[in-house]
Amino acid sequence: MNAPLRVAVLISGAGSNLQALLDAEAREGYRVVGVVSNRPAAAGLERARAAGIPALTIDHTAFADRPAFEAALGAALERLAPDLIVLAGFMRVLTADFVARFTGRMLNVHPSLLPAYRGLDTHARVLAAGERWHGCSVHFVTAELDGGPVVLQGRLAVQPGDTAAGLQARVQALEHQLYARVVGWIAQGRLRWQDAGPWLDGAPLAAPRQCEPALACAS
Ligand code: GRF
Numbered sequence: 665m666n667a668p669l670r671v672a673v674l675i676s677g678a679g680s681n682l683q684a685l686l687d688a689e690a691r692e693g694y695r696v697v698g699v700v701s702n703r704p705a706a707a708g709l710e711r712a713r714a715a716g717i718p719a720l721t722i723d724h725t726a727f728a729d730r731p732a733f734e735a736a737l738g739a740a741l742e743r744l745a746p747d748l749i750v751l752a753g754f755m756r757v758l759t760a761d762f763v764a765r766f767t768g769r770m771l772n773v774h775p776s777l778l779p780a781y782r783g784l785d786t787h788a789r790v791l792a793a794g795e796r797w798h799g800c801s802v803h804f805v806t807a808e809l810d811g812g813p814v815v816l817q818g819r820l821a822v823q824p825g826d827t828a829a830g831l832q833a834r835v836q837a838l839e840h841q842l843y844a845r846v847v848g849w850i851a852q853g854r855l856r857w858q859d860a861g862p863w864l865d866g867a868p869l870a871a872p873r874q875c876e877p878a879l880a881c882a883s
Contacts, residue, residue, distance in 0.1 A: 669694040669851035672746035674737075674754040675701045679708020681752035681773060684840030685847060686715050692848030698744040700737065702756050718744070724756055734762045741766075748850055751805065752843070760807035768857025770805040773843050775835050777801060777817055782810035787828040787835065798822050798831060800839045801872065802846045804862060813862050814872040815855065818842045842875065 671694050673682050679699075686696055699712035702724045712719035722740055727733040733756075741749060751772040763770065776786040778801040790798045799819040806812035818838035822831065849855035855864050862869040 669847070670697045670745060670747045671695065671750055671847060672697060672741055672744045672748070673699045673712075673750045673752050675699060675706050675708040675752050676703050676755040677706050677708060677753045679706065679711045679752065680836060681839055681843055682708045683711050685750065685752065685844050686711065686717075688844035688848070692844055692851055694748075694847055694851035697746060698740075700740055702733075702737075702754070708753070730757075730759060731761075734759060738762065738765065748847065750843070750847060757809060758805070763805055763807050766805075768804065771815075771843075771846065772803055772805050772810070772812070773839050774801050774803065774810050775832070775839070777819060778803060778810060778814050785828075787831040790822065791826060791828060791831065795822055798835060800835050800842060802839075802842050804857065813869070815849075815862055815864070815869060816842050816846050816873045816875065818875050820876065 671685070673685060673696055675682055682699060689695060696717055698718045698720070699708065701709050701719070701721050704721045704723055709719045709721065720740060722733065722736050724733045727736065747769065749766055749770040751770065776782070776790070777797060777799045781789055787798070797819055799817055801814045802816045803814040804812040818841070820834055820838060846855065849864065855862060864873070
């Protein structure tokens with residue numbers, strides 16, 4: 665059997681997605697080999713330590729500019745020798761140069777049905793617009809912010825009386841299911857980056873796979 669896919673996770677905060685990724689490691693066939701935070705106080709660092717995984721901080725405020733920060737981040741990642749880099753609530757914008765180093769090897773989870781609602785405060789914006797549907801998207805990272813090819817989306821209905829906090833909790837529960845699954849697809853050799861785009865199960869992925877919590881998600 666092949667060695668498990670080596671995954672490095674970048675965080676900035678609570679790390680609930682990191683936890684979900686850790687919990688699913690054995691089932692999905694990958695291994696989280698290191699966690700890097702740009703914020704020293706990120707609670708997710710404790711989750712990594714509790715799991716016995718190297719947890720390091722590269723505090724962006726300690727660097728003169730973004731390229732200097734990214735040089736340190738890139739060096740730390742190279743030392744971890746990951747096959748895949750997973751952004752899990754990592755709240756720094758990465759430059760095109762940095763992203764290009766890891767083309768096809770970096771994923772993000774975003775709390776909206778991309779391409780709708782890129783950027784921040786998605787839950788409040790979805791409510792303010794009176795949307796009927798909301799959800800999350802797991803996508804490959806490209807130079808365009810929240811703009812890379814989406815692999816899997818989870819969709820849920822906005823309920824009357826929903827608050828931004830309530831929506832966030834439901835969307836995050838969906839993120840936790842979907843993110844580990846997509847990392848698993850890569851670990852299992854089902855999903856790969858080829859000819860400048862994602863391929864799933866031997867064919868170019870023309871449109872994102874979809875899943876709803878009420879239904880069994882596509883395997
Ligand atoms: C997630 O909701 C994700 O969509 C967004 O940041 C949040 C991170 O949460 N990018 P956590 O740190 O994984 O708990």
